[in-house]
Amino acid sequence: LGDVYKRQVESGNGILIPVEGTTIQFAKHFHAIPNVQVTILNKEQGDDEIISNPTTDSFDIVITNNEQPVQKTINYVVQGY
Numbered sequence: 001l002g003d004v005y006k007r008q009v010e011s012g013n014g015i016l017i018p019v020e021g022t023t024i025q026f027a028k029h030f031h032a033i034p035n036v037q038v039t040i041l042n043k044e045q046g047d048d049e050i051i052s053n054p055t056t057d058s059f060d061i062v063i064t065n066n067e068q069p070v071q072k073t074i075n076y077v078v079q080g081y
Helices: none
Strands: 008-017 023-026 037-040 046-050 058-065 068-072 072-080
Touching: 008 058, 037 046, 037 058, 037 068, 058 072
Parallel strands: none
Antiparallel strands: 008 072, 023 058, 037 072, 046 058, 058 068
């Protein structure tokens, strides 16, 4: 991959995740599924991010508190090729 593909980094700040969750679409297409890192802002005890269906174009996310969906704001960083 080294010479053919260049490492890409994309981020989003202050993204509101509704109770039902959402899909985060990447601005650019990755050539392989990237690494996703999420920070929940104003995190409370019991908060957890549930990331699913990662692809080269997007990922799904739901925030839960003690396994119950909640609305929260996140920052995210995706890195890959």
